[in-house]
Amino acid sequence: MSDLVGLVRAVQANYYRVRLREAVNGIEELLCVRRARLKKMGQQVCVGDWVVVTHPDWPGQRGAIAEILPRRNQLPRPAIANVDQIFLLFALADPPAEVHQISRFLLTAEGLNVQIHVVFTKADLVLLPVQQQWRDRLHQWGYACDVISLTVGNDWQCLQPRLAHKITVVCGPSGVGKSSLIRHLTPREEIRIGAVSDHWHRGRHTTRHVELFPLLQGGWIADTPGFNQPELPPDPQQLAAAFPEIRQRLSKDRCLFDNCCHDQEPGCCVRGDWERYPLYLEYLHELEALTSPEPFLGNLPRVKVKSDSQGQPRLEPLLDPKKYRRRSRRQQHQHLNPMAEEVLDSEL
Known part of the structure; x- marks a missing residue:
């Protein structure tokens, strides 16, 4: 055969x-x-x-x-090939939607060169004005957006036409309903669903590996293991290109300098009163701190950027490796006399 x-x-x-x-x-x-x-x-x-x-x-x-x-393309983490689109899922409540976290996921998705669609879940837990506020917000950022409930009604069915005959990857924080959505869309599959922690108000990971599930209307959908802190693009120019607001402004005008970082440079057409510009500057400075060989000079301490339990960046001092490195047993007993060293050698 x-x-x-x-x-x-x-x-x-x-x-x-x-x-x-x-x-x-x-x-x-x-x-x-x-x-x-x-x-x-x-x-x-x-x-x-x-x-x-x-x-x-x-x-x-x-x-x-x-x-x-x-392959047409490949997502590096998790490793999935030939992806047509990404559905980014966020909850409006329990856990609540947060601009910083949403933006980090969007920046990661922008670097994959695939279609992006944002879906807000748990619409039944918030009022209609809150739902409309997030719709308008994402529209201003430059993204298509749907608001659905996975427990009340069938409004999640509005997503089915977007999924037909495509390979779709569902991403987002844990506890926002990724597995629940896929269970609605693929009722013949057995998919585990976890609960949100009462203490941390964050989801528990239920997806342990990547798998494509067939859709009734044709196409495939994949759940992905949840992660809470996506990475920034590797350089400032790619960071700027990952903001649709910046791309839209550069399509109508141009900065004075070709390598403008849109921070303090004169003649910049990007600086202005748009919502995520302060967030862009925060990420730019974080990226510069990560890529600079010496973020702080003089007598100021050397630091590294870490993330707390809420995904917010914080600075921690870098320890001196020579001072804090654990010494070997031989180094600890260098003051011993030769006879004691022979005993130590026999033990080692």
Whole structure:
């Protein structure tokens, strides 16, 4: 039989669940391993990859992945290939929506060059003016936005036309309803759902690995392991490009300097009274502190940027490695006489 083509829908340990493009003998999915040649070439098989499967064992429903077809794109974390769009989910309450956290997720998504759609959940826990406020806010930032409830009514069905015939990745903090949304959209799948912590008012991680779930109207959707602090772009120019507000201003005008960071430079067309500009400056200065070899000079302490439990950045001093490094037992006993050193050597 000729080679088969299929989509990798799940990766667990060294095994890959591959959904065949066309069912054979009534079998739609094979449990596959990766050929040793791919491993030697350093080719990683990701969820979302289209692959060539050889030597299918139909009674055992197994096969071997021999080739990875060219990818359109790849998300680095979590590793998913050929993504069409990202749904960023945030809760309006329990835990409440927060501009800083939303912006960090948006900046991460902007660097992936895929379509972004924002979804606010738990609409049943807030008043209509609050819902409209967030709709208007995201529209001003430059993003499409939906507000839904996953426990009351069926307004979540408005998302289905956006999902048809696409590979969609659902991202966002824990506890906002990612797994609940996917369970509504894929009722035939068994998906774990966790509760929000009563003490921390944050979600508990229920998704342990990445998996694509088939949608009834065609297409695939993936839940992702929750993470609370996405990373900033690697340099200031990429940071500015990740703000639609800045892109919109630069499309109508231009700064005096080509390498303008939109901070204190004269002739900047970006500086102005728009909501997330102070947030942009905060991220810019944080990025400069991270990339500078010596953030503070003179007698001021060297520091590092850390994040607290709420995702807010804070500065911590860098410890002197020579002063705080744990000494070995031999270093601790350098003052011993030669006979004691022989005893120590015998113990070591």
